[in-house]
Amino acid sequence: MKPKHVFFLGLMLLLACLSCSTTPPIQKIKPGETPAVESDEAGLWMYMDQIEQNLKTSGRIETDPDLNAYVRSILCRLTPDYCNDIRFYIVRTPHFNATMAPNGFMQIWSGLMLRAHNEAQLAYVLGHELAHYQQRHSLERWRAVRNTSSVLVFFQIAAAGAGVGYAGDIAYLAALSAIFAYNRDQEREADDLGFELMAKAGYDVQEAANIWEALIEEKEAADHPDEFIIFASHPTTSERIKTLRKQAQQLASEGKSGQKYQSEYLSAIHPFRPIWLKNELRKRDYEASQVMLNHLFKTNDASGELYFFRGELHRMRAQEGDIQKAIVSYQKALGFEDCPSEAYRDLGLMFWKQNQIEDARTCLETYLKLEPDANDYEMIKSYLKELE
Amino acid sequence: MIAYRKMVLFALVFFITACPHYTMVEPGKRDIGNSYRVQPQTAWSMSTLGKVEIWTVDGPTLEAVHFFKGIADGETLLPTIYGRHQPDPKVKLPQFRKDMNPNEVMEFIVDSMTTSGLRSPIGPNMKGVNIQPSYLRPFKFGNQPGYRFEFSYISDQGLEYKGLAAGTIKDGKLYLICYTGTKEYYYFKYRQQVDDIISSIEMP
Numbered sequence: 001m002k003p004k005h006v007f008f009l010g011l012m013l014l015l016a017c018l019s020c021s022t023t024p025p026i027q028k029i030k031p032g033e034t035p036a037v038e039s040d041e042a043g044l045w046m047y048m049d050q051i052e053q054n055l056k057t058s059g060r061i062e063t064d065p066d067l068n069a070y071v072r073s074i075l076c077r078l079t080p081d082y083c084n085d086i087r088f089y090i091v092r093t094p095h096f097n098a099t100m101a102p103n104g105f106m107q108i109w110s111g112l113m114l115r116a117h118n119e120a121q122l123a124y125v126l127g128h129e130l131a132h133y134q135q136r137h138s139l140e141r142w143r144a145v146r147n148t149s150s151v152l153v154f155f156q157i158a159a160a161g162a163g164v165g166y167a168g169d170i171a172y173l174a175a176l177s178a179i180f181a182y183n184r185d186q187e188r189e190a191d192d193l194g195f196e197l198m199a200k201a202g203y204d205v206q207e208a209a210n211i212w213e214a215l216i217e218e219k220e221a222a223d224h225p226d227e228f229i230i231f232a233s234h235p236t237t238s239e240r241i242k243t244l245r246k247q248a249q250q251l252a253s254e255g256k257s258g259q260k261y262q263s264e265y266l267s268a269i270h271p272f273r274p275i276w277l278k279n280e281l282r283k284r285d286y287e288a289s290q291v292m293l294n295h296l297f298k299t300n301d302a303s304g305e306l307y308f309f310r311g312e313l314h315r316m317r318a319q320e321g322d323i324q325k326a327i328v329s330y331q332k333a334l335g336f337e338d339c340p341s342e343a344y345r346d347l348g349l350m351f352w353k354q355n356q357i358e359d360a361r362t363c364l365e366t367y368l369k370l371e372p373d374a375n376d377y378e379m380i381k382s383y384l385k386e387l388e
Numbered sequence: 389m390i391a392y393r394k395m396v397l398f399a400l401v402f403f404i405t406a407c408p409h410y411t412m413v414e415p416g417k418r419d420i421g422n423s424y425r426v427q428p429q430t431a432w433s434m435s436t437l438g439k440v441e442i443w444t445v446d447g448p449t450l451e452a453v454h455f456f457k458g459i460a461d462g463e464t465l466l467p468t469i470y471g472r473h474q475p476d477p478k479v480k481l482p483q484f485r486k487d488m489n490p491n492e493v494m495e496f497i498v499d500s501m502t503t504s505g506l507r508s509p510i511g512p513n514m515k516g517v518n519i520q521p522s523y524l525r526p527f528k529f530g531n532q533p534g535y536r537f538e539f540s541y542i543s544d545q546g547l548e549y550k551g552l553a554a555g556t557i558k559d560g561k562l563y564l565i566c567y568t569g570t571k572e573y574y575y576f577k578y579r580q581q582v583d584d585i586i587s588s589i590e591m592p
Contacts, residue, residue, distance in 0.1 A: 057546040058545070282499050349489055378523070383489075
């Protein structure tokens, strides 16, 4: 059967279920469980299967086997019993979000992975999403909206997802998130269960509140706070953060502690961080990105790379005083072993804009020595001729 | 009945204006606005999108040449609104600055394709994912000093593309020709014709 037919069969089944199905009380899903074919849940799963199929072929998926194996290990550590039921996709989108579909597919956006400082922080968010799955919150939500006008929005969004490969499109994903926006009780339950999963797996539970706090600070600096679509489906309040802190203190007072697994985490994401940072800057929400970079500096990791990207932020913003700020950042970056060689090139080009010809020449020559196969080698050589 | 006729007329006008309008570009010299002149060796179909001319043979999602007629300081690569495929107004598109060096122009193009895509006149944006530019080098755009580079990318839908761009800044405006095509077959099918077009640029 063609995917299109599967999709419309799902639609028919769902429509039929609107009028005639019995709706048994919602219980926690068991490991390996699939819904009965005559149930409304089966129709919902078919929809989600089609959306998942589209996502699989999107060019935005990070397919690196090592990175995927690492994230799989976190999921399995959190929920060994459900490990085989969950399929996840790391989507290259520079926003902070993770979503869990009722049929067991999870999206983890690269913006979340960029912002997490350690494995414990990522584990908290994943645990929270897994809790939504285990408690069948999406089904509960679906049953709540299906007899309201919101059901039309659901069909429109689902049809867009099934018909066109919009995976990764912020507007589409935001709308999808909003449909599955959970109510306060569901969020509270997912918080509690996610926290429990995290603690049971041996993670440092203090990190649960830390990641929310950093994100709220970033949101407050953003030009478009509503782009933080995680808050559309996960309304974070100071009350929730207080609760998480209180729960963490409680465990600490009982002598229970956990691990952050920071070095493991940073090492796993290391090869992907430059492109994720580049995509972050492409959002051109420079104030929010500045806050995010400041937070990343706290990990004391890859400082050369971070100073380089701080320089890039100023170079790209190009407002008054940014050239000088970019120069300072690039110069700081050069003091670290992990500084990308592009820092020499961009520092040289900034010096040129400042008419510091000798400094520009020195930097550009160093760049060419370090990168004899650079994709802009011929261009840089022509700059050097101009600077003679 | 009159109301019905008006509705039919409105619908016809809507559909006619909503469809991309193509005209034939015959081989021979052709002005790209008042900006520059090229001389295609073969026939192409042409449509416009704001200040951009788009030429294609087999369809713009398979291969297309975008001719940019002068992007001024502060302008974006493509119009920010097109038909019903409106981009998210919250998305900040890269803006051209007249003091950009060739590396920054390349970044402007790559970032624009990542953020909004090189829009097709017949469908949704085709955003590029993981755009890999290569071989940025000096290049004569007509008689003007300019630059050229190649690139490859994957579309949002997972299709692999290749492309090339050649441009120059004159009197503070960016003039640019950008060619994209599917990595399988179409890019290479018209690559020589596009090279011939680029070699034929005359700029007053």
